[in-house]
Amino acid sequence: MxxxxxxxxxxxxxxxxxxxxxxxxxxxxxxxxxxxxPESIAGSEWWTQEQDQANLLQMPPSTTPIAVPSTTTTSSSPQSLPQPEFSKKRKLPTSPTTPNKVAAHGNRRRTGPDASDERNGKFEEEGEIPQKPGNGRKGQGKGNGGNSGNGNKEVRWAEHLLNPCATAIEVANLSRVQHLLCVLHELASPSGDANHRLAAYGLRTLTRHLSSTRIAAAVNVPARGGGPADDSPCFVSTEPKLFRSALIKFHDVSxxxxxxxxxxxxxxxxxxxxxxxxxxxxxxxxxxxxxxxxxxxxxxxxxxxxxxxxxxxxxxxxxxxxxxxxxxxxxxxxxxxxxxxxxxxxxxxxxxxxxxxxxxxxxxxxxxxxxxxxxxxxxxxxxxxxxxxxxxxxxxxxxxxxxxxxxxxxxxxxGEGDGSFPAEFGRRAELLWRFLDSTSAAFKGRDCAERRVVEGEAARVLEGRAPxxxxxxxxxxxxxxxxxxxxxxxxxxxxxxxxxxxxxxxxxxxxxxxxxxxxxxxxxxxxxxxxxxxxxxx
CATH class of the missing domain: 3.40.50.150 (Vaccinia Virus protein VP39)
Known part of the structure; x- marks a missing residue:
């Protein structure tokens, strides 16, 4: 009708x-x-301007250094990353604000008849290591919505670190868990592009899951546990005025x-x-x-x-x-x-x-x-x-x-997957990737308090069951x-x-x-x- x-x-x-x-x-x-x-909204009950209004609309980037496990040397340069799983030939970035490339899924080299991306997480030898965004940057720019990659070729390196780490935790591969956690701590950031943010939220989930396993005591996890996403806001922890602003902004841009x-x-x-x-x-x-x-x-x-x-x-x-x-x-x-x-x-x-x-x-x-x-x-x-x-x-x-x-x-x-933690985590991470990738485009790559609120809430999908x-x-x-x-x-x-x-x-x-x-x-x-x-x- x-x-x-x-x-x-x-x-x-x-x-x-x-x-x-x-x-x-x-x-x-x-x-x-x-x-x-506009001033007309600023004068209304729901949009009262206060002295800290600028801080409400745009959260300044954190200057707190990310903790790295003691098994590696703490450094802001990718040269300090653990070496075993990566190439001997690495190309350093020409710009501190441009993320480097990693090999696409289809270009990875298998190391054995049963090897897979989920099991080994190894990158192509000629691949490049992504770099953590520098402090003081709002995002990755408006041109590509904050996405990493070249042109239309989408690079999703975060999942190729998170999923092997989940598998390593499941099979109690201590050295591999330690190594991948180190790499993730070095790259994760709640204010970078979609890959950096997915790495941050995924790292938090993996370390929480790790704490309930039998290898938890043997893995050197930083004191804060979940890494750079530990303090990410969610709906319940958000001040009501920012919560309202985040709802309206998100509906307007996505x-x-x-x-x-x-x-x-x-x-x-x-x-x-x-x-x-x-x-x-x-x-x-x-x-x-x-x-x-x-x-x-x-x-x-x-x-x-x-x-x-x-x-x-x-x-x-x-x-x-x-x-x-x-x-x-x-x-x-x-x-x-x-x-x-x-x-x-x-x-x-x-x-x-x-x-x-x-x-x-x-x-x-x-x-x-x-x-x-x-x-x-x-x-x-x-x-x-x-x-x-x-x-x-x-x-x-x-x-x-x-x-x-x-x-x-x-x-x-x-019907896909075997119901194990790695399979379930991988499905959740894929769903969160779509959300983070789309919000990068929605907010034109800009980091602001509203985006962090909705993304922090969306990241809760990693803690529960994926649809x-x-x-x-x-x-x-x-x-x-x-x-x-x-x-x-x-x-x-x-x-x-x-x-x-x-x-x-x-x-x-x-x-x-x-x-x-x-x-x-x-x-x-x-x-x-x-x-x-x-x-x-x-």
Whole structure:
């Protein structure tokens, strides 16, 4: 079903910033330059300028030297790196700010019939060692979004150090673990390009995992344990004002969550009936997602522009506690978007009620007859084990909603791997690489506090389970639980395409009958799908 003269959903960020400014007449001029903040925002409640505002928007690079295990000589030069696994011929960089190249995966030399990149991690003899970015640099420049490599040839050296280290820990290869940890400590940096940052977050995870193994006491790990990413912020540890700023900035520069949110909002609009009684039917949206309120200003504004006006009542029930915790699910203590969203709704003459629920039980949600019920589950169902996600989806099915929106990370590799720590860690590292690589482009290679917050939160995926299911496996699961897939409307798909044109050209949207996928550099990132209860199913 389509809606006539539907709202323009491409103005996502305008309406979001209207909400922040508490005025529907505000048109943000800083979207042309996402690193400047106009005086109109600076004077609002959410964007109060203080003396330390400059420090909020851009975190100065750390000048603290990175600790290196005592088995090597501490030095800022790559010449001090351990030698056994690398070439005898090494080319030093001509510029301290340009990362050196390492051989691509396909150019590596195997050392035996059973050798592999994951087992030995050896580079081609003529390869070059990447260099840690020097202090005082913000990033790797705007031209390539902070990515390392030559032109279109992507070099992903961090995974070729992290994955062999995970394997060495698993098989208790003491000397190899010691060597790779040393190399990673020398190269890891939370302010370099995507490889340096992945090395930093991966090193932290590996050293934490190492502490629980039988070889922990024999490996010389620096006192700080996790290396340069130890102090990286995450959502829970972030001051609420910086947390809000990071949410808004990330939605403005990256479609990672903005595109699924746009598709979800457009589909919720489609779920509303267009008969003469539509204003008499309340709209009830159950929010099981990671937007922390950022998704909803656009939907509320779009509701006011529908033919016939908005529903008589819009209910928003935040039920995040009903889903297993995962990356991006938590908020810092003291953060509450309800008052700001209610004030925005009042400014656009929309009757909004916001409630919270700890479960999906009908009594907890205070369901009433006659309302249009939509369950919006954005990047939350996939966390936890199979039993947890099955129980959550069964709870949704028992609600018999008019529509369910399901967005998840596209694992795309179901059934691969042996379930061991190295296999699981490798899949997590690959997912985090896509995130870090895309945020390098999104922030134009610039290091700032907002980027560190969202990347620090994304790095939590290394500590838990990586998404296992691709969209086809999710479809089998949903059908088995009594749902049927719903096709996206043309307006929703076109709005998504229009929104995506705002971002880096490496992003791609692929629309299929059962889902709309988001891809980065030809690799799947996530998908958004629509579901309705199958008639007669239990």
């Amino acid at each position: 389509t809606f006539e003269e539907g709202p323009d959903l491409t103005t996502y960020h305008h309406h979001l910033l209207d909400w922040l400014e508490d005025s529907i007449s505000f048109i943000p001029s800083f979207l042309d330059d996402p690193y400047s903040i 479609p990672w969550f903005a595109l699924p949110n746009s598709l979800a909002n457009a589909s919720i609009l489609q779920a509303l009936t267009l008969d003469s009684n539509q204003r008499l039917r309340p709209l009830h949206v159950v929010d099981i997602g990671v937007s922390h309120g950022v998704q909803w200003p656009t939907l509320l504004e779009a509701l006011t522009r529908r033919p016939g006006g908005p529903p008589a009542l819009v209910r928003l029930t935040v039920a995040g506690a009903a889903a297993p915790p995962g990356p991006f699910s938590a908020a810092p203590p003291g953060y509450d978007f309800s008052s700001h969203l209610l004030r925005y709704a009042k400014s656009i003459d929309l009757n909004l009620r916001i409630e919270r629920a700890d479960s999906l039980a009908p009594r907890s949600l205070s369901l009433t007859g006659g309302e249009i019920l939509v369950v919006c589950a954005q990047f939350r169902v996939g966390h936890g084990g199979l039993d947890a996600r099955t129980a959550l989806l069964q709870s949704v099915r028992e609600l018999n909603p008019d529509l369910m929106v399901l967005s998840e990370v596209d694992g795309g590799r179901a 296992e299911e691709g969209k086809e496996r999710w479809r089998e699961m949903m059908v088995g639980l009594g749902f049927r897939d719903e096709v996206f409307g043309e307006e929703a798909v076109e709005a998504g395409r229009a929104l995506l044109r705002k971002y880096d050209g490496n992003w791609e949207m692929r629309a299929a009958e059962a889902a709309v996928g988001l891809w980065w550099k030809g690799q799947p990132v996530s998908f958004c799908s629509l579901w309705k209860p199958h008639t007669g199913s239990q």
